[in-house]
Amino acid sequence: MSWSKDDRESPRGYHHGNLKEALLRAALELIAQKGPAGFTFAEAARWAGVSPAAPYRHFRDRDELLASVALRGFNQFAAALAQAWDDGRPEFFTAFDRLGKAYLEFARAEPAYYSAMFEAAIPLAGNSELREAGDRAFAVLRAAAEKLCAQTPAKARPPALMVALHIWAISHGIASLFGRGDAARRTLPMSPEDLLEAEVLIYLRGLGVSAAT
Amino acid sequence: MSWSKDDRESPRGYHHGNLKEALLRAALELIAQKGPAGFTFAEAARWAGVSPAAPYRHFRDRDELLASVALRGFNQFAAALAQAWDDGRPEFFTAFDRLGKAYLEFARAEPAYYSAMFEAAIPLAGNSELREAGDRAFAVLRAAAEKLCAQTPAKARPPALMVALHIWAISHGIASLFGRGDAARRTLPMSPEDLLEAEVLIYLRGLGVSAAT
């Protein structure tokens, strides 16, 4: 984070030049430090070196800034998942494993984004952009679930949508409960990654899909 | 909720008589309405009909009230889970199914408790009471996992602790993502209960445990 303490006071004239971006960065940093609840519009402004009223030229209110952070988070999340999944190449299991690890990696590396996305209780209604970004991220899980279902015994093939939701719930459950170092609310007998991998393997076996050893 | 709008203004003298309790109730109600972030110490005081400074006689600060709500939540949660599990009576599968439903039922019926418990980012350090209450709730899942593992083929019997964590992650994932009506961030092809039941059945099959039909 090269911008973590310096550019906030880079000399500037009356106009900031890139305030919107600066506010998004400041918000992200502040959320990382104090959680979505502790983050303050005024402090983000201070961070950017502008008056407390300036942010209102770029965001309707504090909540819209938070929603913008979440939006950016979903976009990065979708990109990270898509890159990890890589359309299932070179073959399903490796890609699927990468996908799970990427999920946890994102939650751990970007706890601020993750909590803005999933714990800030941002109302989806009236924010189609945000919903669509969330959908794009979910679409990756959905695509993986499709390929997973294809590996399943044709007799009792489950709906891919359901499987995608299951995978999501498992990943989110682990990321949310055990995935962020600071939140370490409980000491675990194994890493979140191992916990997730084991859980997914059991789930896959339940679906009748046997993992490559 | 018989106390939802009346007893807050029941005539009283200089002393409230039961302010601590009234504040806990007010906080719960306010969190239910506006989320843990929107809840305000001052408004809880107003709700109880006392001055904004009065609550400080009972809670160090706003966070301690929030933590007390979470504590009460964990206690009720533990009780609800324990009652549902009922030590696995009359037989494992019925009890296990009840347990899962009770988990979701709690998250839906008491979203305020649930979010105070899991989404308010209350630091566990220095609050052993809270941690212990959480542990008591988890102990129920743990006990169920023990009995579950007993049903498992002895050859590859997984550690009960791991299984308990898996069950918890699955349940929390579904409750947190899909379990609260208001949060309805996504339309589902099935109810959270059915989604959870299907997921658990698949997981159990993966463990080599076959459900009674």
Place this chain on the structure above:
DNA sequence: AATCAATGTAAAAGCTATTTACATGAGCTG
């Protein structure tokens, strides 16, 4: 060069959190 629109600022109103000094009265003590 004159003007406009975008982007900042200053100041104010109305919240909230929290502290401090003071008030009240319930219950114990003698």
Place this chain on the structure above:
DNA sequence: CAGCTCATGTAAATAGCTTTTACATTGATT
């Protein structure tokens, strides 16, 4: 029952946040 004390409330003050409004500045456009 009188008196005292301590728990529990209140009032008032400080400090910070959010948001609005009226005004200032300046980069761009014509």
